[in-house]
Amino acid sequence: MDTETQLSMLDRILEHRNAGRGTDAAESWWERSVDAYTCPDRFAAERQLLSSVPAVVGLSNLVPTAGSYATVQMGDKPVLVTRTEDGSVAAMLNVCRHRGAEIASGCGEASRLSCPYHGWTYRLDGQPAARRRPEHFDNLPDEGLVRLPCKEEHGLIWVCPAPDGSIPENPLAGIESDFEPLDFADHRLFATSTFTRQINWKLVIDTFLEVYHVPVLHERTLGGLIHGDYSLFDAFGPHGRMVVTRLSIDTVEETPRSERSALPHVTIVWQLLPNTVVIFQQDHMQLYQAQPGSHPGESVITVSIHVPKDTEFSDEHWQKNYDLLIEVTDTEDFVTCAGMQRGFMSGAQDHITFGANEPTLQHFHQSFEKLLADQP
Ligand code: FES
Ligand SMILES: [Fe+2]
Known part of the structure; x- marks a missing residue:
């Protein structure tokens, strides 16, 4: 100030x-x-x-370093926030593409996120990494976690929990x-x-x-x-x-x-x-x-x-x-x-x-x- x-x-x-x-x-x-x-x-x-x-989900320290992840709830939406390898923040629905389990809980650090139900894994930007016993999912399209609009500015992280929504140019007005x-x-x-x-x-x-x-x-x-x-x-x-x-x-x-x-x-x-x-x-x-x-x-x-x-x-x-x-x-x-x-x-x-x-x-x-x- x-x-x-x-x-x-x-x-x-x-x-x-x-x-x-x-x-x-x-x-x-x-x-x-x-x-x-x-x-x-x-x-x-x-x-x-x-x-x-869109809402503020935390200060930048919610995901302090590359490899950090945190889970938050936004209304009805379970949301996963991560800091990816390039240092940027990503947000996605915390819902596994296999059968919908929550991929992560609480917060922590990881190089890959592994679903606690059957072990499908995802990269921190939500892209799919691996399926366990992939031969049983022949030709199934590789889908990542559903990404959400997010923005890190002035030490705050904003997420829009609607995948097709957006965050205003200047959310702090x-x-x-x-x-x-x-x-x-x-x-x-x-x-x-x-x-x-x-x-x-x-x-x-x-x-x-x-x-x-x-x-x-x-x-x-x-x-x-x-x-x-x-x-x-x-x-x-x-x-x-x-x-x-x-x-x-x-x-x-x-x-x-x-x-x-x-x-x-x-x-x-x-x-x-x-x-x-x-x-x-x-x-x-x-x-x-x-x-x-x-x-x-x-x-x-x-x-x-x-x-x-x-x-x-x-x-x-x-x-x-x-x-x-x-x-x-x-x-x-x-x-x-x-x-x-x-x-x-x-x-x-x-x-x-x-x-x-x-x-x-x-x-x-x-x-x-x-x-x-x-x-x-
Ligand atoms: S629900 Fe995630 S691996 Fe099955
Ligand atoms: Fe008070």
Whole structure:
């Protein structure tokens, strides 16, 4: 993030603070139908959508070196991501051409991928390598795994889970100027966890898109670090950026403007449509992905922490960060969200409200509605 962008962020935050008016605001509060979180038909349409539109599946370190592979789920589609011999990323459906077994699970390194059922093998670009007892498959056409469009840019990997789909020329719609100096590609994966929780997948994303709840829900954990006000919002096409202010902002005006840097005083949250959130936390990055589960009130959530390859901090330091992240998200946010989901299912009300002080949340829902409406 360049100096001018950082200075202008600080100016905006200080202007809010000094005027005593708090956060960037939307024009008004906005009502959201509870059906968006509970309706089975809508859930089926959303799951179908997430099985067909491009999404970020990870940072570049998902497949760190030539020969790496990783498996991810995108809606209904089991997806295999690899880094091939020439260093480029490939994506394909994780479905064997013989009888459909999943070729790989988890992640790892291999020169060939061998199907765990009958042992057919494939190269990392999905091309067929060998069949066991090939004499029994005389004249059967050699088919590789079904390739999917993918793109690696600015340290992020995008995959489109529809083989005949495509990834836009510029999928970040302008956010890339934030990402370039942060050098995501130079981060290693420190830890990751996957949870199945009784929450609609959008509720998982929602919880990262406003700070209004921080002084209350996270009073014990984050309350001493982060302001519940003074946050900024900017839209980048369908994506959004929320800049969260840390309490240390109160010391910024002691430094001459030209010498100020925003990064030590903010946490930056990027909402990348459809279902990814990336967070910058001073010295490391966090990635959150939410997939729909088997019904409207269930999601599969992947949480990961990414740290610079070259750092003075020990693994103990990163572990403490990771433990705090899990404590805050899983025992504070997701537990509260599960209660909200039960409340939605109770029929107590037919809508909920996103305040004018929650513009990132409004933008995510309005962008997603548009994406859903645009589907053929
Ligand atoms: S299903 Fe893969 S080798 Fe048979
Ligand atoms: Fe939270």
